[in-house]
Amino acid sequence: GEDVEQSLFLSVREGDSSVINCTYTDSSSTYLYWYKQEPGAGLQLLTYIFSNMDMKQDQRLTVLLNKKDKHLSLRIADTQTGDSAIYFCAETSDSGYSTLTFGKGTMLLVSP
């Protein structure tokens, strides 16, 4: 089946930039998503990118997509302690019904 891989852990200092990386295998991916999960909570959609885009910026968040290498990244500028959470990358195609395939999540720890 299709696969999505993420590094498991990232630690940064408050004020630094964080970059969370994701690779996927499905060449028919249409949408790629980033979700945030805070402790004890559900998943919250942060942003998504359409597969024909290279970059999407939304306030402190920048998503970069390298479709050739099937590599997705999420950059958080000026990382705050409130950004500490687990971040999930997910992908889906838009042909027929397609499930979302999730990575295992990257735990981001922001220290003061």
Place this chain on the structure above:
Amino acid sequence: NAGVTQTPKFQVLKTGQSMTLQCAQDMNHEYMSWYRQDPGMGLRLIHYSVGAGITDQGEVPNGYNVSRSTTEDFPLRLLSAAPSQTSVYFCASRPGQGVVGNEQFFGPGTRLTVL
């Protein structure tokens, strides 16, 4: 809109008991799904539905049943609970094919412990 709602928030069962986890959405979404989340395993798809009356199995369907009699509701039934089903269960919905973004919205989760 309430979005995706799940009940109960917490549940403790004994091995062999059965129960139903409830899920409802008020966004008129076609697609609904159930996931379980276990430490180190990420999210795994249990069952999903592409519309009322249509369901299919995901990655880990054994021990679970679903039905979709209405667009709004998608209950998950545990037939005979086992300790291996101790997990956090998330219900999710999304609009369906052809909708730009086709974003998936998650419920708050049900934390289930099977003793």
